[in-house]
Amino acid sequence: MIPSVLPTYSRLPLSFVSGEGSWLVEADGRRFLDMGAGIAVNALGHAAPELVAALTAQAAKLWHVSNLYTIPEQQQLADKLVELTFADTVFFTNSGTEAAELAIKMARKYHDEAGAPRAQIVALQGAFHGRSTGAIAMAGGDKMVKGFGPLMPGFVHVPFGEDEALLAAVTEDTAAVIVEPIQGEGGIRAIPDATLKALRARCDKVGALLIFDEVQCGMGRTGRLFAHEHAGVTPDIMMSAKGIGGGFPLGAVLATEEAAQGMKAGTHGSTYGGNPLGCAVGLKVTGIVSDPAFLAEVNRKAGLLRQSLEGLVASHPAIFETVRGTGLMIGLKCRVAPADLVAAAQAEGLLTVPAADNVVRLLPALNIPDEDIAEAVARLDRAACALAQKPAESA
Missing domain, CATH: 3.40.640.10 (Type I PLP-dependent aspartate aminotransferase-like (Major domain))
Structure with a gap:
């Protein structure tokens, strides 16, 4: 039978009930760091x-x-x-x-x-x-x-x-x-x-x-x-x-x-x-x-994130190809299927967004704290390590 909500979406098995800043809380209590911001919508984070x-x-x-x-x-x-x-x-x-x-x-x-x-x-x-x-x-x-x-x-x-x-x-x-x-x-x-x-x-x-x-x-x-x-x-x-x-x-x-x-x-x-x-x-x-001081902070945070991601890509050449984008509109060009990286990141409590051209998008809140940027990169690193181990596990 067709569900009551028209099945036009391939939804992840997550149901969020609350959010604050760059974090979302699932119905079962798990916390997720949101680097998608509702696909670039929550510019100031959740419940600003x-x-x-x-x-x-x-x-x-x-x-x-x-x-x-x-x-x-x-x-x-x-x-x-x-x-x-x-x-x-x-x-x-x-x-x-x-x-x-x-x-x-x-x-x-x-x-x-x-x-x-x-x-x-x-x-x-x-x-x-x-x-x-x-x-x-x-x-x-x-x-x-x-x-x-x-x-x-x-x-x-x-x-x-x-x-x-x-x-x-x-x-x-x-x-x-x-x-x-x-x-x-x-x-x-x-x-x-x-x-x-x-x-x-x-x-x-x-x-x-x-x-x-x-x-x-x-x-x-x-x-x-x-x-x-x-x-x-x-x-x-x-x-x-x-x-x-x-x-x-x-x-x-x-x-x-x-x-x-x-x-x-x-x-x-x-x-x-x-x-x-x-x-x-x-x-x-x-x-x-539109405040120039706010935009200056966006650029500073973008530089911090970009630098960290460049290091991540260099550390995992089998997983990532390059970093692209401007400001806090970042794409990780992958050597693996984007869906695999999205799933591996989700397992680490990190939310990302897939795109075409083998890219996973990072579109965080524009006011994301520096510590959340560091945490996001750390979770991406763990996700990449998990993906790198998959071939060995199946061999």
Whole structure:
């Protein structure tokens, strides 16, 4: 019989009942060090006091009124994001997938409004933009699209890393290009700064919009508020989610006034998007994470973690190949199956996240204490030792 919860997930046999900081407590009392942070969502860890206070205060006042009315918390968060970024305007969603859908609509509507409709959107293979029909069509991977056709048309997919082919694919017929500055699900694969700059120039030349998907790599994850800041390149449209709500469902699409010119009353909407609860929490997260002192600490912690992981890789050449990533968005490229490392780490009370390209992701809370970083590396070391002994045990 089918379970009461639709079986679309391959869940680990763990049921967490509480959390604090970088630690989770299982129903049986076991404690786990969480280096996944809900897949880069819990930016300030579990049960962060500042976020609990913000949510509790708002919950005592007002939960929901709908976007029929002005929502003060939504306005405050939009103003803050406009102040901190390239954007002139913001639309709030509940998730990154919803942000992807609006990004598609906004890009196509822009050209229609200009009187020269374009539909084609150029995207990268190995990307992940969500699981709606539009988002999977945009990513295009066989694993995600098989059985769900017919898919939304109008997408061109270019292999990751083939920069000349990417630039050549952007023509006068292109409505927009969408890339993750650092692919998350794709295996912590960063697009070089020079490529992002060339892509910006190419889009400008042919009149296409540039969309950055910063759902996973944004909100301080790389040591800057948004990853594209490292390259000194700004998009026309940007998707945000995951860390922006610190664990509360929240997403956003940020855009320039020019790119958003087609989005007028009635062209898009959301019942829950930008609700008082989500925006109250998002405002608190954004205020904390955007602080230069906080970001400086993210970079310091990232350096500490990276240095320790480089030593780990050197100590276990049969298990690990290399360390990749930026800030606290780290990938361990493995010589063993990522699932094996995830399982071995779990046995040591450590939670990690698998990805494509034989990578295991480490996406800890941005405020993870130094001692928890050291403990995580020690547990990874024990996990690697356990994996190294497996062939001898089976011989």
